[in-house]
Amino acid sequence: MKNTYFDLIDQSYYFPQEGFDLRDGYLNFHGISLKYLIDKYKTPFKLLYLPRISDQIKKARNLFNLAIKKNEYKGKYYYCYCTKCCHFYHVVKKALSEGIHIETSSSFDIDLILKLYKMGNINKRVIIVHNGYKTEDYIRKIVKLNQMGFDNSIVVLDSKIEILRVKKYADELDMQFKIGIRMAINEEPQSAYHTSRLGIRQSEIMDFYRSHIEGDASFQLKMVHFFVDSGIKDNMYYWGEFKKALKLFVELKQACPDIKALNLGGGFPIRNNLGFEYDYEYIINELVNNIQSACDAVGVDHPDIFTEFGKYTVGESGAIIFSVLEQKQQNDAEKWYMIDNSLINTIPDSWSIYEKFILLPINKWSNEYSQVNIGGISCDHSDYYNSEDMNQQVILPNYQNDDDEPLYIGFFHTGAYQDAISGYGGIKHCLIPSPKMIIIDRDERGNFVDTVYRNEQTVDEMLDILGYG
Ligand SMILES: Cc1ncc(COP(=O)(O)O)c(C=O)c1O
Structure with a gap:
């Protein structure tokens, strides 16, 4: 008998639960069709449900x-x-x-x-x-x-x-x-x-x-x-x-x-x-x-x-949605799902302090499943998400490389701190500005020459990114 991803979730948790349910085989977040957003905006994207x-x-x-x-x-x-x-x-x-x-x-x-x-x-x-x-x-x-x-x-x-x-x-x-x-x-x-x-x-x-x-x-x-x-x-x-x-x-x-x-x-x-x-x-x-x-x-x-x-105020409003670009079986036990962005750049707490987020597929809930590692496409060795240092296993539906529709996955409840820490668009944790950058070289005679490449980030630059412009 086929053991589907839906069966796994259904047997392990109360599902559907607040904020998450399935409609026509696709995951909804707070009643919003993620499939609709994917079709409209294409992955990857962050969303905030105010x-x-x-x-x-x-x-x-x-x-x-x-x-x-x-x-x-x-x-x-x-x-x-x-x-x-x-x-x-x-x-x-x-x-x-x-x-x-x-x-x-x-x-x-x-x-x-x-x-x-x-x-x-x-x-x-x-x-x-x-x-x-x-x-x-x-x-x-x-x-x-x-x-x-x-x-x-x-x-x-x-x-x-x-x-x-x-x-x-x-x-x-x-x-x-x-x-x-x-x-x-x-x-x-x-x-x-x-x-x-x-x-x-x-x-x-x-x-x-x-x-x-x-x-x-x-x-x-x-x-x-x-x-x-x-x-x-x-x-x-x-x-x-x-x-x-x-x-x-x-x-x-x-x-x-x-x-x-x-x-x-x-x-x-x-x-x-x-x-x-x-x-x-x-x-x-x-x-x-x-x-x-x-x-x-x-x-x-x-x-x-x-x-x-x-975190309590805003964490549960956020999500980030990716497509799985490719699956790689690196050895008998290790399967990788490569996503279309970087985990370090989007949910840095998952890398730096092993923070856990709810991870769910958006589609393919009726497929069988396996334990996987999720890999980001930056070149950094640490750009991954798996069960290491975490109590939860990362389990996602299986799929075929020639499927018509790729596997979409979402990390949920990511609304707190992730943008500030990852520096979304140039913002900074606690709004502490980027310091000025000084470039030092030597001239033909061997003397130091120092110039300011950029001054300290200004408050207007930061507030503009945050929507207060
Ligand atoms: C002084 C102070 N108050 C409140 C908070 C918010 O904490 P949390 O996001 O865990 O609710 C922080 C977080 O660092 C803090 O330093």
């Missing part, structure tokens, strides 16, 4: 509000979108249409905020959480935002030195800043614990508060921030870091009742395989309930809860 962004925001917000109600929690919930995850105007605009707030991470991000303001997508009441390393340029632009009347701009201190830089502007310009403190976490143990470079050491925060913030009218400490960047997971490591952060939060809140917000950062996961299970409702309830208990135990007010979900 309504998914709204759905994700609504889901998280509803669950937080439900948990707040159920626990009679006194603070509010604020959803911020972390722009670094995907800066494109169409994405940020869609997220903002849900009435969310924003997190920034670098100097160019402030220009992006100003564009959004000019284009009427935000007003001056939007809450802007400024994370990331504060270069002089970044701080100067944050100062400008404050001067313009963006009263809910909160500078989250990433290091102890940053406060001196902000203080300089506060004194010179007689300004007051809303600030937050990011506490550094112990990163998830691989071989040994080490403390994240991001934020201020937990053991130093109380002293830092007393020596630099307490009693200084230039600063209103409003927020405590911590982010476990391996994600919000229901495991001992996450809850351990979370409880440590809560302990420090309530200590700080007792010393400074002005603190109104606890920011949990990002870290909600998305579906990266068809068997993915994650109980968002349970986790959110645990987060709210634990914050409440820690505050009640020492008699401080419940803070407003902020999140900055990036």
Whole structure:
């Protein structure tokens, strides 16, 4: 009896499932016919299904509000979108249409905020959480935002030195800043614990508060921030870091009742395989309930809860579709499907950090199947995707080289970070511009001659690519 690819999926997972179903033998993504898009645009192409962004925001917000109600929690919930995850105007605009707030991470991000303001997508009441390393340029632009009347701009201190830089502007310009403190976490143990470079050491925060913030009218400490960047997971490591952060939060809140917000950062996961299970409702309830208990135990007010979900907001809207150009049997056990682009250039996380994505064929679901490796057409040895270092096997339908229609495949839920990291069209991770390039040669007499080939990338060049032109 023929064992088809459809049988395999049908027996292994719930299928069809949210976002994926078959119609007339072809895969649909969020109800959209991928076959229609392939016929219209030809492969390879990326796609972003914007309504998914709204759905994700609504889901998280509803669950937080439900948990707040159920626990009679006194603070509010604020959803911020972390722009670094995907800066494109169409994405940020869609997220903002849900009435969310924003997190920034670098100097160019402030220009992006100003564009959004000019284009009427935000007003001056939007809450802007400024994370990331504060270069002089970044701080100067944050100062400008404050001067313009963006009263809910909160500078989250990433290091102890940053406060001196902000203080300089506060004194010179007689300004007051809303600030937050990011506490550094112990990163998830691989071989040994080490403390994240991001934020201020937990053991130093109380002293830092007393020596630099307490009693200084230039600063209103409003927020405590911590982010476990391996994600919000229901495991001992996450809850351990979370409880440590809560302990420090309530200590700080007792010393400074002005603190109104606890920011949990990002870290909600998305579906990266068809068997993915994650109980968002349970986790959110645990987060709210634990914050409440820690505050009640020492008699401080419940803070407003902020999140900055990036991957969760936009990841599940994205997909990238390829054709298989050729199959190669390199030895008895190894079959390669060569696709019409590069994996390194399109989903770089699959190569650099072995990130997994949902991988499905668009057609040929009634064919038998085999385990394969997927090869990109760049010349780089590492330009492949397979089961190595991953728990999932890569299984796709068999096909014949003389089939009328090639095999089409899609990587799904690729909407987060991949464009920034792969440098789509010239954008950069966290919008940190390409540095200037200097060319050095020797002249006929052997002296060095140096010239600038290109200056540092400008904000306009970057924002133009992102659709803010
Ligand atoms: C400070 C901060 N907040 C939020 C995020 C978003 O994380 P995620 O995409 O996992 O939700 C990041 C990601 O690096 C971050 O550094």
